[in-house]
Amino acid sequence: MIPGKGSLKSHHKSKSIKGVSALKAGVIYGANASGKSNLIKAIDFGKMTVLKGTKPEQPISTNFYKLDKKFLKKPSYVEYEIQHKGKNYAYGFILNSKEIIDEWLFEIGKSGETKIFDRKNTTTYDLDFLYKKNKLNEEKQFLEFTAKGTPRNQLFLTQIRNTNVSDNVSNITDILNVIDWFQNALTVIYPGTKNISKKFELHKDTNLQQVFNEMLDYFDTGIDGIEFKEVDFEKMDIPSEVKEDIKNDLFSQKSEKTSAFLSNPQDDKYYVISKIDETTVQAKLLKTKHKVIGGEFELFDLKDESDGTRRIMDLIPLIIDFFSGGNVFIVDEIERSLHPNLVKDLFEFILDKCDDINSQLIVSSHEATLLTQKLLRKDEIWFAVKNKDGATQLHSLEDYNVRFDKEIMKDYLLGRFKGIPKLGSKNQLTFLPIKDH
Template identity: 70%
Template sequence: MLIRFTIENFLSFRDKEIFSLLPSKGTLKPQHKTKPVKGTSVLKTAVVFGANASGKSNLIKAIEFGKELILKGTKAEQPITFDIFKLDKKSIKENSRIEYEIQHKNKNYAYGFIFNSKEIIEEWLFEINKKSEIKIFERTNSNQYDFPALSKKNNKNELQFIEFTAKGTPRNQLFLTQIRNTNIKENVNDISDILNVIDWFQNALTVIYPNSKTVGKKFELLENTDLKNLFTEMLDYFDTGIDGIDFKEIEFKKTDLPDEVIEDIKNDLLSDKSEKKGAFLSNPQDDKYYIITKNKENELEAKLLKTMHKVVGGTFELFDLKDESDGTRRIMDLIPLIIDFFKGGNIFIVDEMERSLHPNLIYDLFDFFLEKCEDINSQFIVASHESTLLTQKLLRKDEIWFAVKDKQGASHLHSLEDYNIRFDKEVRKDYLLGRYKGIPKLGNRNKLTVLPFNND
């Protein structure tokens, strides 16, 4: 679970901003909170509202950036690719900062790093509790390390191996990445805390954009009949007009997937460190929908998903996904997310959740998650323009966030919890009127001089 995320000098975020999933003292909707881990509960959902270019998507990009930097790393002698805040000359010369506070494997951690395009300046990992913190490791002055907690768990030779690995970490590489890419686990007694954090990024956190094509995480392939029934029930529930689905086995190499997608799938499914058993994905080149799994020989297999529509006479006609509406294809992308959400232990961060979907469907999807999540520890974090979600009947005040830009173009985050409003007040109208900011400031249409207006 994500507890808090801190960002500074990254994309449109100039100043230090904190996105928090810590619940306030309010007692409403207690099922929206997880059971405490070492005294800390977190919220299971949050929605970030804001105008176009306010910073909503940049917040999500920042969260994904750390994940990609850990799991993929940076090539030797290559720059760390990212954009700082460019609208202030002071920011151009300053370093950037990202920190995650997370909950995983029944522990709470704070992991973060300070960096620029050339190197990692600082990096740290602490186990955090309400009244104390334990330093697992800290990296300062680019490549100076301190391992107080690890030195207590490992003998002298094992600690020397850890220190040797640290010294071999390139300046443009995170220590976590170096740990992930070496066989250090086989040479030391206990680095479980570091491995827990890596596992959170690899197997718990999923970021989904409007055009994301790979979906699904710890998907354990069900028997075909169960999977067909599950999809059929969900597609019927969402009123798609589809009467069922079917699978057609094909050779993986005949899917004609883009090279970068194939690489992502191989990394996700064939890695020894991955818990993923399969993946759902739609091919952007042919709008076909595939289920990819690995067999006992650790080879990838593919099945093409077809939708079924009843025709006159009681028979069924099979359709490719390209023959369905944009909204239906979006729902198909979300069904694996729904499956994994209710398995627990997953964090889904979705940008523009509302794309191609009816407002009533979006509202019902949130209501569905929150009604059934009492014993489920998963998170659903969304950036959206869909104002029908902006109601205290659905969400707590601390689950509603706004992204706004100041006059210098810097993004800021604040929560509805910052406002003194009653628990029963409907906030959507006030939001659209601008009380909570986060709405577009439109110009004066009478100042438009180029368009050929007809004023007759």
């Protein structure tokens, strides 16, 4: 998501940090089974590996490329280049199902890079940069002790997150910045997620009811407003582990989230759970209002609304967080249950208002109405294509010589940019009846 040479739509680029800008949007196209979702799963895999870690003596949960047997024994390489807290970082790791082989963190700029730490051959660490930032002997010893105590199947970042390293050393800001990006900035949303629980930031002066009313009116849902009904959080019919996850995240000192939006398939209802103080959460059931004949209002549960309206409800916390700034959203199949015009309106709405907002929305989609240079830059449009070996490769519209005024939807559907299904011949289907002519 680094900008190409194009100068149009400059407000789609983040403010340069040490000579590096990032794009605020990206749309990935491709045929079914082209690998779009695998890309998103890989991004999520790295996040979960950092935040959840691996239990002692347990294998690392990995999936390997199965169409080439030699890859079953090859390690996987994952790297993120991110922009966060006013700095640019490259963080990555190499692993197999048994251990972390390599791990590294660099601060990067236009003219070079600075090594924050490096881990090689599972147990060999280069912490010289951190030693210079933390000059007391006991600080250096604590860092060394933490590194040596990191299990072979655990990331150094995860070990730091799970221990009280920041209480015992004076400066590991760069590591904490990267952990914060995974915990508070990166959100991955799948189309069929159950027990959807999205934590989002809510400023004290935000009127959540007004935000929902305005957004539902903007997207023409036919809803005349919403109301919140307070309920007992502990008596809500949701799994106990989901409740614990919400409370742990809202109460975590490392979390910036103040509220959670919960879509509960158990009772088909939507809730907003907010942190009241350091030990108390408040749950409110969301109901929609519809005007009935005679001017009164009837309250509906979300189960009575259309799939499209419920999908919009899922996206409202995303919109709130996008305009809070500093957040990255990865959404798989964003068009699921949404009218094509709504998908396009969502992008127009976000990109039209993003001048001073450094957030990012990256989606996979089949929705061809987004394929217009009036909406997106060429470097914001990507295609996922399988090669002859079944492996996915990504390429951008920027790779093609396409004029700005050229409408590209038709060319895409005709296959010029690849990324569309190659259908076989109907005449080769043996189960179909043969017609006599």
